Amino acid sequence: MQAMSAIPSESLPEASPLTSPRSLSAVLPCGTLMIQGTSSDAGKSTFVASLCRLAARSGVRVAPFKPQNMSLNSAVTPEGGEIGRAQAWQAFAAGVAPHVDMNPVLLKPNSDTGSQVIIQGKVHGNLAARAYQDYKRVAMDAVLDSYARLRAGADVVFVEGAGSPAEINLRRGDIANMGFAEAVDCPVVLLADIDRGGVFAQIVGTLECLSDTERARIKGFVINKFRGDVSLLKPGLDWIEARTGKPVFGVVPFVHGLWLDSEDMLPAERHAAASREKPLVVVVPALPHISNHTDFDPLRAHPQVDFRYISAGATLPAADLVVLPGSKSVQSDLNWLRANGWEGYLQRHLRYGGKVIGICGGMQMLGRALNDPDGIESEVRTQRGLGMLDFETTLTPHKHLVNVRGQLAFGDAPVRGYEIHMGETQGAALGQPAVWLDGPDGLRPDGARSSDGQLIATYLHGLFDAPAACAALLGWAGLEGVETVDHDVQRHQSLDTLADVVAANVDLDALWRVVA
Secondary structure (H helix, E strand, O other), X not given: OXXXXXXXXXXXXXXXXXXOOOOOOOOOOOEEEEEEEOOOOOOHXXXXXXXXXXXXXXXXXXXXXXXXXXXXXXXXXXXXXXXXXXXXXXXXXXXXXXXXXXXXXXXXXXXXXXXXXXXXXXXXXXXXXXXXXXXXXXXXXXXXXXXXXXXXXXXXXXXXXXXOOOOHHHOOOOOOOHHHHHHHOOOEEEEEXXXXXXHHHHHHHHHHOOXXXXXXXXXXXXXXXXXXXXXXXXXXXXXXXXXXXOOEEXXXXXXXXXXXXXXXXXXXXXXXXXXXXXXXXXXXEOOOOEEOHHHHHXXXXXXXXXXXXXXXXXXXXXXXXXXEOEEOXXXXXXXXXXXOOHHHHHHHHHHOOOEEXXXXXXXXXXXXXXXXXXXXXXXXXXXXXXXXXXXXXXXXXXXXXXXXXXXXXXXXXXXXXXXXXXXXXXXXXXXXXXXEEEEOOEEEEEOEXXXXXXXXXXXXXXXXXXXXHHHHHHHHOOOOOOOOOOHHHHHHHHHHHHHHHHHHHEOHHHHHHOOX
């Protein structure tokens, strides 16, 4: 197991630099509170983020924690480890630096039956789902090790469960939900998603699937994503409290227009229709193994960009910019592109003057070939790339993980982001880089630009995060009169709005009393 140093106390500030009229309504006791859900996508990540923001506003040293996460959206921590994107975002909400101890076990699916397993920020290897069930005993040691360090450096730890504790087939050796809660003896609040329907059945059914000790550990419920008049829900709330003997701490309304980092699922734009009010059309193929699609949040939030994910079988629309995203299984996703007509579409798109960007796995696809001599992704040792840039990539066992800053090779706009890839790329096209990144010996080149200026390829995730870089790239893609938008400001504003909504609709005094 990788040895990790304790989180330095200065990374958990005495007071958050973010202020708001609403903060905690009572002093938050020291301890731990776990948020579990009745299902995946019940809103656990956002609810934990809102609690982190509320605690940080009042100067409480707070840290998020998720024992086990399954996600293809990940982030690189300052010490060079990899964690789920949701925990990095929750750290952002708390005003602290992300750390590998916040998500000690990360599973990145690379097939329907297997995942790359990352333990305390570093790759352990690939395991089939059944083999991972046996490995959980070892993974639990890492979980408890990380939690102990995190708890020692914070006043309160908000823990996010995974999926649902009622998944009977996964209960043996569980480390993600009740198995963890029982091991550290922490209280649990159950979050239920009323937007799915059947919310009272969700709650009662979940409790029925738990053991007596686990059921007693649940101190109450929060109902999430409610639309409508909450007074009409009161008979149901009274019934569930009488039926279970446990309180409903609050009903959180569905809030529109927030820009919140997604844990894994693609946002709704994959089904969106065109908007004539937005002059620049940007499309991204919804690859089966798409990774780090949070790269595109600044584009989704930009008022001048008509952004769309394009799913399998959909008509490929006319666009100004096509972005090939990162992928956890580049060879498989390249086959998907070809099967769905993207190769011919990209050739026509370029012929008529369109622009293309490839990020990480998308960059690798744009080259002449993908080589996999060690069988990291599949038994196919060499696969033809799209051949649009003169380089080829060889997959390697070592994963490159680093946070970076630099500047675009054109326009001198500053960039920031992170590299997270397994592979080395070589070829003549790299002689005209897309980005210059800071390195120990000065600037180093990254990626490539085509000689006609229509293609950009880079390993840099977060390419659009810096406002000036986003504006420069949109201008390069053909947008006139580009508005410069700071997406980090939007994220902070959304987190504050979310925290205000939770504070207004949840009995925080009662919630804090169960922290232990």
